[in-house]
Amino acid sequence: MNILLLGSGGREHALAWKLAQSPLCKGSGGTLYAAPGNPGIAQEAELVALDAGDHRAVIAFCEARQIGLVVIGPEAPLVDGLGDSLRAAGLAVFGPSRAAAQLEGSKGFTKDLCARAGIPTARYDRATALDAALTALDGHALPVVIKADGLAAGKGVVIAQTRSEAEAALADMFDGQFGDAGAEVVIEEFLEGEEASFFALTDGATIVPFGSAQDHKRVGEGDTGPNTGGMGAYSPARVLTPLLEGEVIERIIAPTVRAMKEAGTPYSGVLYAGLMLTRDGPKLIEYNARFGDPECQVLMLRLEDDLAELLLACAENRLAACAPPRFSPGTALTVVLAASGYPGVAKKGGRIDGLAAAELDGAKVFQAGTALCEGALVANGGRVLNVTALGASVREAQQKAYRAIDLIDFPDGFCRRDIGWREIEREAAAAT
Ligand code: AMP
Ligand code: GLY
Numbered sequence: 001m002n003i004l005l006l007g008s009g010g011r012e013h014a015l016a017w018k019l020a021q022s023p024l025c026k027g028s029g030g031t032l033y034a035a036p037g038n039p040g041i042a043q044e045a046e047l048v049a050l051d052a053g054d055h056r057a058v059i060a061f062c063e064a065r066q067i068g069l070v071v072i073g074p075e076a077p078l079v080d081g082l083g084d085s086l087r088a089a090g091l092a093v094f095g096p097s098r099a100a101a102q103l104e105g106s107k108g109f110t111k112d113l114c115a116r117a118g119i120p121t122a123r124y125d126r127a128t129a130l131d132a133a134l135t136a137l138d139g140h141a142l143p144v145v146i147k148a149d150g151l152a153a154g155k156g157v158v159i160a161q162t163r164s165e166a167e168a169a170l171a172d173m174f175d176g177q178f179g180d181a182g183a184e185v186v187i188e189e190f191l192e193g194e195e196a197s198f199f200a201l202t203d204g205a206t207i208v209p210f211g212s213a214q215d216h217k218r219v220g221e222g223d224t225g226p227n228t229g230g231m232g233a234y235s236p237a238r239v240l241t242p243l244l245e246g247e248v249i250e251r252i253i254a255p256t257v258r259a260m261k262e263a264g265t266p267y268s269g270v271l272y273a274g275l276m277l278t279r280d281g282p283k284l285i286e287y288n289a290r291f292g293d294p295e296c297q298v299l300m301l302r303l304e305d306d307l308a309e310l311l312l313a314c315a316e317n318r319l320a321a322c323a324p325p326r327f328s329p330g331t332a333l334t335v336v337l338a339a340s341g342y343p344g345v346a347k348k349g350g351r352i353d354g355l356a357a358a359e360l361d362g363a364k365v366f367q368a369g370t371a372l373c374e375g376a377l378v379a380n381g382g383r384v385l386n387v388t389a390l391g392a393s394v395r396e397a398q399q400k401a402y403r404a405i406d407l408i409d410f411p412d413g414f415c416r417r418d419i420g421w422r423e424i425e426r427e428a429a430a431a432t
Contacts, residue, residue, distance in 0.1 A: 001025055002065055003308060005034045005045060006052050006082075007073025010336075010368035010386040011293035013040040014300040015073060015307070017366070020044040022308035033065065039377060040367025052077040055085035062091050069094065069312050075290050078269075079105035079151060092315040096289050099265035103256070104289035107186045108149045114284060117255040121284040122276075124188040130174045136187050137166055143190040148173050150181030155227070159190065191285065193278040194422075196237040197295055198245065200253050200273075201310060204266025206319035207253055208310075209245065211302065211327055212237040213295040214423070219343055221418045228343040229383060232419030234333040234394060235298035238426065239277060248275060248282050256287070268314060297366050297386045298332035333397035333420050334388040335405055337413045339369070342382035350379040350412025363389040363404030384413060394423045 003025050005016055012034065019025060020032050034041045035050035035058075050058055052072075062070060070086055072078055072095035081098035095101075102109040108126040113119070122145065127133035137144065146169040148156030156178045160166035166187075173182035199210040215233035219225040240248070252273060260267040272288035272295070291299070300307070304326040313322045339346040346369075355365050355377070366388060369381015387405050391397030398420045405415060 001028070001030045001068035001308070003030065003032050003069045003071065004062060004065070004067045005032065005041075005071045005073065006050075006077060007034075008036050008038050008041070009073070009293055010366045010383065011291050011296040012073040013038065013044075013366040013368070014297040014386075015071060015291070016041045016044040017364070018300045018303060018307040019071070022306050024306065024308045024312070030068070031065070033067070038367050039370050039372050040365075052082055053080065055082055058082065059086060059089045059091070062086065062089070068092060069308065069315060071095070071311055073290060075101065075104050075151060075288065078289050092312060094269060094311040094315045096267050096269040097265065100260055100267040101289040103260075103267065103271070103287040105151055106149050107147050107286065108184060110287055111186055111188070113256065113259050117259045119252050119255050119284055120281060122189040122191050124186050126184060126186055128184045130170060133170045133174070133185055133187060134167065137163070137170070140187060140189065145188045145190050146170055146173070147186040147188065148178040148182035149184035149186060150178070152178040152181040156181055191276040191278055191283055193276045194239055195285070196240045196275050196277060197292055198240060198248050198253070198273045198275060199291070199295070199299065200249070200271050201314050201319060202257050202267060202269070202271055203314050203317040203319045204257070204261055204268045205317070207249065207257055208319050208322065208324060209249065210270065210325060211235055211299045212240045212245065213292065213298055214239070215292065215295055216416060216419055221416050226343050228338075230292070230294050230336065231338070231416045232333070232335045233292070233294045233298050234331055234397065234420050234423060235295065235302055236327075236331065238423060240275070244277065244282055248273065252282065252284050268317070293368075294334045294336060294386045297334045297388050301332035301364060301388050301390050302327040302330070304328060328390060330390050330392050331394045331397045331423075332388060332390045333394065333401050334366075334386045335401045335415050335419045336383050337385040337387060337405065337408065337410055337415045338383050339379040339381070340412050340414055346379070346382040347412050348378070348380055349373065350410060352377045352379065352384070352413070353409040354407050357407040358387065358404035361404050361407060362400055363387050365404070365408075379410070379412060384410070394420050394427050398424065
């Protein structure tokens with residue numbers, strides 16, 4: 001079977017690496033294509049220059065190359081309805097429809113669904129104009145969370161400690177700081193607790209748990225400084241105990257899948273729940289309609305089953321007949337090497353060497369923002385590499401990842417040296 005993977009980041013490199021191992025694809029004479037891909041993905045797949053925004057071009061390519069499965073990596077083409085166009089052309093697609101991707105594309109949509117279905121989440125108000133938003137603000141204690149409704153590349157969330165910060169955030173959003181994404185806002189209660197991510201595959205009816213992870217969003221050590229897309233992650237998130245995981249499925253995931261089905265817009269793909277583990281139990285912070293980046297990298301390192309088979313079963317509504325996916329009981333940990341300046345303006349063009357040595361040492365290096373320049377690998381984005389390792393313990397995975405990082409020569413790059421610290425403290429406490 002031929003597969004087309006869309007996207008170009010570290011998440012897609014990890015997906016490509018796993019898909020390339022499938023007996024369904026390259027293992028039986030098929031080809032894995034990726035568009036637009038990156039130099040790391042090119043090691044696993046044949047790159048094609050396709051624009052995910054040009055639905056007709058993607059369909060024409062799939063028909064010409066007899067693509068048996070299209071895997072859509074990032075959220076933007078999902079929210080843009082690429083899945084609908086491809087399905088209308090009779091193709092098997094991993095990723096939700098435009099209507100179902102609203103779970104990520106509109107925070108207000110998700111909050112309303114939670115309210116209707118009784119799903120635990122922060123108390124909220126929606127507003128489409130500044131004066132209404134300011135009135136709604138009166139009903140919230142501080143700190144308060146202000147969110148642009150639409151996709152804002154992870155930047156549309158402000159945790160305001162004071163009323164004036166909240167007012168300024170609202171004014172910025174209605175002023176167009178996030179473009180159309182901020183034309184509507186959600187004002188919500190600040191939740192206290194530890195964050196964890198939970199993933200489930202669903203074909204609209206069957207729910208298959210697909211692992212947990214925690215990431216480090218802040219750029220600085222000790223979880224300080226500005227927010228980023230994620231400076232590192234590990235899986236599993238042991239704070240999400242089997243008991244809590246059961247509660248998350250029963251009280252959050254299952255009612256969501258049911259509500260989407262009942263609305264006539266079944267959700268098919270991976271549902272990524274950002275959770276706050278509060279004193280009153282797990283609450284939903286937000287949904288994403290795709291795998292997390294870099295959470296996907298750690299999940300793929302732990303997955304012991306055929307990814308292509310699972311994603312195809314999901315696309316073809318056959319998850320009920322699949323055996324539950326098996327994951328390594330160990331911990332996978334990934335450290336992001338970023339280009340200096342990130343999350344502000346990241347320096348492009350910095351040369352990268354030593355990846356082969358890092359991988360010989362037992363780590364897997366997924367490439368995110370990289371490019372080839374006259375035969376040399378260079379930085380081409382904020383988050384550049386995801387150095388990922390599997391260990392029997394968190395500490396072992398962390399040591400392997402940092403050993404590999406120390407073999408990489410990337411003078412313009414930086415990373416946090418404390419990825420996994422929370423879990424390592426817990427591991428150390430449990431051992432004494
Ligand atoms: P989101 O884009 O919705 O995931 O928000 C980004 C980050 O903001 C989350 O990962 C949380 O750390 C934080 N956050 C969002 N909503 C809340 C909330 N209601 N209470 C506390 N923290 C929040
Ligand atoms: N790492 C967070 C995300 O993918 O949204």
